[in-house]
Structures are given as structure tokens and as C-alpha cells.
Amino acid sequence: MDKVINSYDHIASIYDRLGKLVFGGSLIKPQIEILNSYKGKDILIVGAGTGNVLKTFEANQFNSIDLFDISKPMLNEFNDLVISKSSNINYFLKDGRTGDLNKHYDLIMFPFFLDHFDEQEIREILVSYRSEIPTFDDLAIIDFTNPLKFKHRILAKTMLLFFRITTGHTLNRIPDIFRVSDEILKGLKKKDKYYYDSFIKSSVYSRL
Numbered sequence: 001m002d003k004v005i006n007s008y009d010h011i012a013s014i015y016d017r018l019g020k021l022v023f024g025g026s027l028i029k030p031q032i033e034i035l036n037s038y039k040g041k042d043i044l045i046v047g048a049g050t051g052n053v054l055k056t057f058e059a060n061q062f063n064s065i066d067l068f069d070i071s072k073p074m075l076n077e078f079n080d081l082v083i084s085k086s087s088n089i090n091y092f093l094k095d096g097r098t099g100d101l102n103k104h105y106d107l108i109m110f111p112f113f114l115d116h117f118d119e120q121e122i123r124e125i126l127v128s129y130r131s132e133i134p135t136f137d138d139l140a141i142i143d144f145t146n147p148l149k150f151k152h153r154i155l156a157k158t159m160l161l162f163f164r165i166t167t168g169h170t171l172n173r174i175p176d177i178f179r180v181s182d183e184i185l186k187g188l189k190k191k192d193k194y195y196y197d198s199f200i201k202s203s204v205y206s207r208l
């Protein structure tokens with residue numbers, strides 16, 4: 001596996017505000033909707049960023065939440081949240097590309113994480129999480145779809161340019177995330193939902 005290339009370190013303090021400015025609540029809404037269905041459960045969020053989504057919840061609404069991210073400044077932002085002080089909410093500075101977990105989760109969530117990688121790497125990440133010893137009951141992907149509308153294409157180009165300059169992002173297109181996830185997680189039950197005029201999609205794959 002290649003070395004980690006993306007670094008959100010320089011934009012950690014503005015990331016949430018910027019996302020809200022451009023997309024309103026559409027980045028966070030699908031994540032809140034999904035988490036609402038997993039109260040009392042064990043959850044892992046990969047590429048968790050500042051953990052902003054947890055602002056809506058109380059720690060005792062979940063059995064546990066683990067968050068993985070590679071950016072220390074993102075962790076520092078998370079540490080400012082009240083919920084970060086709870087013993088059942090744990091943030092790990094960890095490369096989230098491998099699913100070598102020593103815990104089973106009711107839900108593993110990838111919110112705007114897989115779009116950093118090309119289709120081959122997304123395939124490897126999902127295969128690793130899907131491993132023979134199942135690490136999850138349900139797996140949720142929330143991310144961008146291939147921009148078909150003109151306004152979404154312009155937005156995608158602007159976003160990618162911004163992230164190339166600020167984070168070292170290397171892709172110049174949005175990968176076909178959901179085509180790969182449908183291929184790798186074939187056979188699991190699936191529930192799709194669309195947001196932001198279909199530019200954002202959530203897919204929840206269930207083993208049960």
C-alpha cells in the first residue's frame with residue numbers, strides 16, 4: 001500500500017465551515033440520518049475529520065464510537081468537542097485504509113473518505129474491511145457521485161483544484177466509488193439515498 005498522501009493538516013480549522021458554506025448541511029445530514037438508526041450500537045467512523053457530526057448527539061446514545069483519521073490537527077479540533085471527553089468515544093490517529101480491526105462494529109461508516117483514492121485502491125480498502133472475519137454488520141458509504149449536471153461538474157473541478165493545492169490530493173476526478181462498492185459488497189442488502197440534487201449519495205450495505 002502506498003504512503004499516505006493526503007494531508008488535511010492545513011485546513012483542519014476551516015474544513016467544517018467551508019463545507020457548510022459550499023454544501024449547506026448536505027455533507028452532514030446523511031451522516032446524522034444514518035447514526036440516528038444506530039443508537040446503542042458500536043460504531044467506527046473512518047476519515048472522521050473533526051468529528052463534527054457528533055455535535056448533534058450525546059455520548060450515552062451509543063455504546064461506543066471509534067474514529068480513525070490521519071490528521072493530528074483534525075484530532076485537535078475534535079478534542080474541542082464536549083463529546084470527545086466521554087470514555088466511550090475514542091479517536092485514533094490511524095491510516096484508515098486497512099480493516100485490520102480487533103473489534104466488531106455494528107456500523108462502519110466512510111464519510112467523504114473513499115473519494116481520496118482511485119478505483120483500484122478503493123477496491124483494496126473495501127476488500128480489506130470485508131475480510132473473512134467480518135468487522136461489521138453494516139457498512140455505510142457517504143460520498144460524491146459522478147457529476148453529471150454542468151453545475152456539479154464545475155463544483156467538482158473547483159473542489160478538486162482546492163484540495164490539490166491545500167491537501168496534496170492527486171486525483172483530478174471523482175472516482176466511481178459506488179460502482180466499486182457495489183462490486184465488492186455484492187450480495188449484501190443495500191439502501192441508497194441521494195442528497196444535494198443527487199451529487200451526494202449514501203449507501204448502507206447490510207450483512208443481516
Ligand SMILES: C[S@@+](CC[C@H](N)C(=O)[O-])C[C@H]1O[C@@H](n2cnc3c(N)ncnc32)[C@H](O)[C@@H]1O
Pocket residue numbers: 004006007008027046047048049050052068069070071074094095096097111112113116
Ligand atoms: C473530506 S474529509 C471528511 C471529514 C469528515 N468525514 C466529514 O464528513 O466532515 C476527509 C478526512 O479523511 C482523512 N483521511 C485522508 N486519508 C486518510 C487515511 N489514509 N486514513 C485516515 N484518514 C484519512 C483526512 O485527514 C480528512 O480528515
